[in-house]
Amino acid sequence: MIRIGVVGFGYWGPNLVRNFAEAKGARVVRVCDARAERLAIAAKRYPGIEVGQDPMELIHASDVDAVVIATPVSSHFPLALEALRSGKHVLVEKPLASTSEQALRLIDEAERRKLTLLVDHTFVYTGAVRQIRERVDSGSLGDIYYYDSVRVNLGLFQHDMNVLWDLAVHDLSIMDYVLRSRPCAVSATGISHIPGEPENVAYLTLFFETPLIAHVHVNWLAPVKVRRTLIGGASKMIVYDDLEPSEKVKIYDKGITVTNRPEDVYAMLISYRTGDMHAPQLQTVEALETEANHFLGCIEGREVPISGGEAGLQVVSLLEAASSSLKQRGRPVEIKPVMVMA
Amino acid sequence: MIRIGVVGFGYWGPNLVRNFAEAKGARVVRVCDARAERLAIAAKRYPGIEVGQDPMELIHASDVDAVVIATPVSSHFPLALEALRSGKHVLVEKPLASTSEQALRLIDEAERRKLTLLVDHTFVYTGAVRQIRERVDSGSLGDIYYYDSVRVNLGLFQHDMNVLWDLAVHDLSIMDYVLRSRPCAVSATGISHIPGEPENVAYLTLFFETPLIAHVHVNWLAPVKVRRTLIGGASKMIVYDDLEPSEKVKIYDKGITVTNRPEDVYAMLISYRTGDMHAPQLQTVEALETEANHFLGCIEGREVPISGGEAGLQVVSLLEAASSSLKQRGRPVEIKPVMVMA
């Protein structure tokens, strides 16, 4: 029985508590939040769990084996580091840390202590994203030409990070999982509509060594909620709409066929293929349930982290580069290969 | 009775012929296309119209008062220039020309000869775009924060211009008409998936002197057709979906209210407003019918061009700057104010 302590019972924390509470082989023993009213809710809902306001007390408690961190981003690094130093396994809300340097230090700490460090890249545990990865891996889409995602809605404005760190983080983690290739440069643009606050609208283009382009549009000030990704392959194309109740992933047998023109060897003849559409049935287990069980499996040595420290670092380093480009109106910024000390 | 000659009877030409054929006060007298099979179709459908393969013959014909040009972009300039020099009024398919220098010369020629030069920026003649302009002008949206458009579909790949010149041209002309403010810089990214061919996917960010940002996503290789624009204002926001059969324009009474936080004068308190949605009834006249009548009204001096040479030039100069940024992976390119010689 792995004993779990959860730091942060705000928006996402309750979902983590619920899933670990119902997971086999785990028990939530402590919940911590600085706000008394959040603790009151936790205590009413889970009479058997010990609640408190001091995260250090939870982290150092001897009845806690693993710490789940669902707090604001700026606190991820100090809390996770302290938890690892106390010998606890750690699951951190996305993004892993505020800087790639911090991320590297967490990875290093976890490796040296042989502890599990997992980042809550929730979407890689959904049936939809796993289905997409399978299709990409099987080669049935052909070479991937582009990845385009729109993730917009009204709220919640964050004060300590721009909209890329809040929303694009999802797309970057999905892309890293699905495409398995890493960008070489990034161009980002965006704007803040509130003086002194971080950018609330942003656009991000990722360049790769191959003829692949990726783009992400994120916005906290949109009148409608959109969660839609287009993935174009040489053979087939995907529309992934996370708000669709049942057919979230649609695979289109569409595309172009390019041949040399008989009369002009330097020009191309492009013909269009349009065929059937197919929406495969998806696994419907809640992503957090899969993730909670995976975290337990990693701790017990049965599984290898899918969204471990390195995946977290990759995302953080892209966000850093993007934020730098954002300040320069889209000037492209190169991405250096991430070095994880082995 | 204004006598119309139409050059080009390919994809768009037939629509122009049909609308001028049914317009009051006009008659289509000649149609010209280099392809015999297109002429055969025109001749069968309109037995009374004279058809031919030589555009110069049409342009110089004494029974033609106005020339409508619906040919590939590279021929817009020479054909329009020749028509103006022959004393004919001219309506040109978008974009007006291949370079802003060409556009300037056409404007100059038309002005000196007191001839009407109109660009076929079709969308500014739709009920939807006119409704949006009214809403923006009335101030009911508040300050405009962003303009975001997606215009993607499968095909038709062009060989002589990138996807910006084919699709973003629509958005730039709508934006120019609706926002009435001109960008100061542009960052564009994109890619070609066919060696030697122009970019078939592109993203365009426009920067303004005010806290307004605009973005356009265009793609010839998308599995689904999307024509969706989000316009965010300080007070209200619009979703304009051109593929909706009836409610193309939806106005959301949503947004944020920003106040200084009592406890921290440097930070902002953001609250969310969410209210009713409203889809105003739109005028349903076909855009080309409105445009054809407008062209006739301009020729007769009753109306002033809505999408005249200067609007065409503005769009072309943005496309030039965008294409330049596109070659540099998004490096921002400044837009110099367009100088029209008066």
Place this chain on the structure above:
Amino acid sequence: MIRIGVVGFGYWGPNLVRNFAEAKGARVVRVCDARAERLAIAAKRYPGIEVGQDPMELIHASDVDAVVIATPVSSHFPLALEALRSGKHVLVEKPLASTSEQALRLIDEAERRKLTLLVDHTFVYTGAVRQIRERVDSGSLGDIYYYDSVRVNLGLFQHDMNVLWDLAVHDLSIMDYVLRSRPCAVSATGISHIPGEPENVAYLTLFFETPLIAHVHVNWLAPVKVRRTLIGGASKMIVYDDLEPSEKVKIYDKGITVTNRPEDVYAMLISYRTGDMHAPQLQTVEALETEANHFLGCIEGREVPISGGEAGLQVVSLLEAASSSLKQRGRPVEIKPVMVMA
């Protein structure tokens, strides 16, 4: 503090327990279910609640003030009757009972003992249905011409009642609440696709004394889930789509205007009006939360039942008549006015 006992912890029971557990002024003290595995889940989720398998023990328990019944329909009557006889207030899952005679006896029992009897007509506690009722009451729709509802999905086939009793019950309760007029006759058709089992597809037409018609389509064997109601009024019309995430209620300023034809006094001239569409913001409190609080308010004498015994009886008597017509391939069956013994 009102002490609640919940009988039945299957599909709907957990929602009732959760809402009463979080309601102010109430406490769930007992949960009962015949299935041990359901009790185990209840006990794990709510360590403080006493669980048991015998409904009679719960009903007679002196620490229970009100009994909530979420069991199969056939048991509604005996359980509710026993609870009322034990002096407990009762909230029963829809439909109230299996026959109108049973419903009458429950109403009688509750009235004589001055106890609250409420039926869980969930939808009348939603923001959407309340908004619709306000619009109808205000007269802004004009005379109501028709009410048409589609409520179809795949599953769950019931063995002890046909699809009308499972799904149309929702529409009948909404209609009763919104239209405030009662049908005088009913014609129903349907079919069972499984020998020996109740009808799984059914269509129901309700006739009224006025020129109003209502129709309900219910189906357990549909490939897609649909929850859509059209309400046509002389002045405006409503589309209520319960699966829309935000704009569930759309009000169309559309209709016809009828005048006598000048040339023929016996014939009508019909012209069409088409105007704006408007989607009012809806209250977003969970319906069961509103309903739970309303039940408590009724018990405390602060509120008068919205979906009390008589509303439950009305729905049951319509279902009886409809089931009778269903057996006769749509032969119309008259509805006698329901007599509640005062």
Place this chain on the structure above:
Amino acid sequence: MIRIGVVGFGYWGPNLVRNFAEAKGARVVRVCDARAERLAIAAKRYPGIEVGQDPMELIHASDVDAVVIATPVSSHFPLALEALRSGKHVLVEKPLASTSEQALRLIDEAERRKLTLLVDHTFVYTGAVRQIRERVDSGSLGDIYYYDSVRVNLGLFQHDMNVLWDLAVHDLSIMDYVLRSRPCAVSATGISHIPGEPENVAYLTLFFETPLIAHVHVNWLAPVKVRRTLIGGASKMIVYDDLEPSEKVKIYDKGITVTNRPEDVYAMLISYRTGDMHAPQLQTVEALETEANHFLGCIEGREVPISGGEAGLQVVSLLEAASSSLKQRGRPVEIKPVMVMA
């Protein structure tokens, strides 16, 4: 070259003229309409066609080989009969006639004279309906359990027939084509909201000898346009939405599996299957183009009528029975097998 005369140039006539004008092997030589303003439009659009106001002149003209009738229903019979008697082939707008007796006489006349009699059941010439028929025929849907169609919109109210004759006629012709089995009884309900005018809302249930049920909902007074058909089979189910721009036909691998319960041989164990969805690519030729060519093919003896007199009669006899049930609030009316004199 088959010479076509078209009677009626109102709403649908122009589409017929256009398609026959562009069809190979045919030429439209005459158009007739009682209204001068309609003739003016025809004459302007087709300078080579002779126009006139007298249908008898057209019908008897020696330069006409086949007559296409696109007039109000009440005139179908006299015009078609006269045309057949003049030795012309006939294509009639749906429905074929106002009564089944009239339909029988037209069939008889055409047979005796060896002339082609075709009814314009447009939808059976669409790629969507043909795809559905193929799926049903191939057996891949399994036994068909139900056919449910909604066909509603605002307008156009007819004065000489109820909404069933205007809209349900489409569904009945599609059903006849797709299901290949004929109803044995019908129950219909409906209402008129304009005193003295025919019913503008109607519901129709069709019973069959097999465990198949069909239902049609038609309405001239709906705020939104809906064209949606659900077809449930034992193995697969179809959603056919004619307003979808591309994926009109979706095939769901969903359903139920019924087995005897081990513990109770009289009760059934129902389990649900849910699998992939598949939208096959559809042929996109305009239905009227296919139909026009088919009419020519029948005249030339190359093809056998798909929607000939008997199909027209079948639809008319169902509409008669339905209208009879409609007057009796849904009382079921038996359908006698249609007797075509051979």
